[in-house]
Amino acid sequence: MIKRRVYIIAGEPSGDLLGGRLMKAMKNQYDGEIDFIGIGGPHMEAEGLNSLFPMRELSIMGLAEILPHIPKLLKRIKQTINDVRKQKPDCLITIDAPGFTFRVAKQLKDSSIPLIHYVAPTVWAWKPGRAKKIAQFLDHLMVLLPFEPPYFEKEGLSATFVGHSVIESGIELANGDQFKAFHGIPADVPVLCVLPGSRQSETSQLLPIFKQVAQKLKNNYPTLRIVLPTVATVAQYVKEDTLSWELPVLVVEGESEKFGAFKAADVALAASGTVSLELALAQTPTVITYRLKKMTHWLAKRLIKVKYASIVNLLHNQEIMPELIQDDCNVDRIYHEIVKILEQGQSNSDHIQALESAMQMLGQGEELLPSERAAACVLSIIEKGK
Known part of the structure; x- marks a missing residue:
């Protein structure tokens, strides 16, 4: 078999995880040798990548954080473009992080290298014009959501639905009883899982509200236990904040602890985001919340074109998971929804069936895992060439 050379770029931890799984699947599917080069983090490095430079240089959020780093980022973009041209790979795979990856891909559109992007911009939610723009330089797009391909195909960009990475998260291996025992x-007390977000801008908005909800619940459910899975980006802030709560909060870190908490919980209170899909996969009854600063919300209302925040609700076009956004994200409304779940339960067959249906739409139960479908897609493109 021909030895293949694949250039692959991730710019943030979520992309690195996708990249690592994709590299592993490609090696398993290809009979010959694949030489991976590019930019990535620990997951991609574990699969044999020597990163051109540390990926953490690209993991910058927010305008205030980005501005001081612009000269260095521009230098890294130029360095990456030059390296891709020098390496002459069989394809270039860019993963999410459009601020960096699209700038690289644009400069290579006239090359003979097939340009593949993994994770579509959310043009269905806001700024639909982006679909036409990226169709001008990309050769193929691998998307996570089943309704995404038409948005890009109508602009002339080939798109393949490969499935959502949450399917490969390993939630099914978690055990709620073991989490409780540890x-x-x-075993017989109610558990509330609280997830206030992974960025301080989210946690600072939601934690004060969640604190009041938890206290009100504790007054009526004295045996209630509260578990708060957190991540490194906000762990210190969360731990310090919860010290002032009038009731004990178990703060846990790490994927296995988080998934164990999901399985142990009778109900979850979560910031909108990918975590809502993880909770749906764990079949944990969940109340989705979000709150922005007033000016940000005013702008968002004029830009965002979708009815729901949760992917599960979007897939079904109805509110399967209760959503309380902005002004609705208040103590009384949240308390009411959580009590409704605790008293009536959402573990009924219709609700579980709706969650299972959403996961099936995202690729659960398919013969190939999302990373395996993505690998097959890439190898097919390499075989055909540009």
Whole structure:
């Protein structure tokens, strides 16, 4: 078999995870040798990548954080473009991080290298004009959501639905009973899982509200236990904040602890985001919330074109998971929804069936995992050439 050379770029931890799984699947599917080069983090490095430079240089959020780094980022973009041309790979795979990856791909559109992007911009939610723009320089797009391809195909860009990476998260291996036993939580007490977000801009808005909700719940459910899975980006802030709560909060870190908490919980209170898909996969009854600063919300209302925040609700075009956004994200409304779940339960067959249906739409139960479908797509493109 011909030895293949694949250039692959990720710019943030989520992309690195996708990249690592994709590299592993490609090696498993290709009979010959694949030489991976590019930019990535620990997951991609574990699969044999020597990163051109540390990926953390690209993991910058927010305008205020980006501005001081612009000269260095521009230098890294030029360095990457030059390296791709020098390496002459069989294809270039860019993963999410459009601020960096699209700038690289644009400069290579006239090359003979097939340009493949993994994770579509959310043109269905806002700024639909982006579909036409990226169709001018990309050769193929691998998307996570089943309704995404038509948005790009109508602009002339080939798109393949490969499935959502949440399917490969390993949530099904978690055990709620073991989580409770390990943390000394009695088997028969109700558990509330609180997830205030992974950015301080989110947690600072939601934690004060969640604190009041938790206190109100504790007054009526005295045996209630509260578990708060967090991530490194906000862990210190969360730990310090919850010290002032009038009731004990078990703060846990790491994927296995998070998934164990999902399985142990009777109900979850979560910031809108990917975590809502993880909770749906765990079949944890969940109340989705979000709150922005007033000016940001005013702008968002004029830009965002979708009815729901949660992917599960978007897939079904109805509110399967209750959503309380902005002014609705208040103590009384949240308390009411959580009590409704605790008293009536959402573990009924219709609700579970709706969650299972959403996961099937995202690729659960398919013969190939999302990373395997993505690998097959890339290898097919390499075989055909540009």
